[in-house]
Amino acid sequence: MANILVVDDELGIRDLLSEILNDEGHSVDLAENATQARSARQASSYDLVLLDIWMPDTDGVSLLKEWAMAGTLTMPVIMMSGHATIDTAVEATRIGAFSFLEKPITLQKLLKAVEQGLARSLAQATQSAAASAPAIALQPADSAAVGHSAAPFIAAAAVVEQLPNSHQGFNLDRPLREARDGFEKAYFEFHLAREGGSMTRVAEKTGLERTHLYRKLRQLGVDLGRNKRNA
Secondary structure, three states, rough: OOOOEOOOOHHHHHHHHHHHHHHHEEEEEEEEEEEHHHHHHHHOOOEEEEEEOOOOOOHHHHHHHHHHOOOOOOOOOEEOOOOOOOOHHHHHHHHHHEEEEEEOOOHHHHHHHHHHHHHHHHHHOOOHHHHHHOOOOOOOOOHHHHHHOOHHHHHHHHHHHHHHHHOOOOOOOOOHHHHHHHHHHHHHHHHHHHHHHHHHHHHHOOOHHHHHHHHHHHHHHHOHHHHHHHO
């Protein structure tokens, strides 16, 4: 699940994008203008932003430039517009926009752009964590000291070696969306089995509305009847 901010002055577009992204399992915040977008950005950290170009108070390109100059453009931003020129799209890309979607936005293009943007966000987060990790150098005085001081590192190495085994149920050599769907299906089947097939308790555990939960389970192909029988 990713945290996504949708910024658009048209209510219909905000609602549509919110419904689609919620169905994909993401957490979505909405802003109808640049002022609300600034407040949301200050209050929360987002994995991705969908930003309309033409808005009444401040246009999307100006807001993008504002974030870039302030050093807060730390997430991929997908620009959206039905009237933007090629020059506008090029300028947004130069400032730091990840990609551009032309309205009306098709479902296929939206999901593909979001998937690619989230992959970029994950890559950036991984690189940032690796860059900030401290380098550790061991300089033991004798063999006994080596055995004692290196024990935590040996244990950590053993855990790392076991990590691939913990993913044996998933084929990680797949597109991001397919891998995510496989994980989500296993996740919901686990909670359904643990809660005895109770949709109410599963909805509470996973933080989803029951209607959204039913729709999500159907989309993932979860066999609700089998989970009830197992219960």
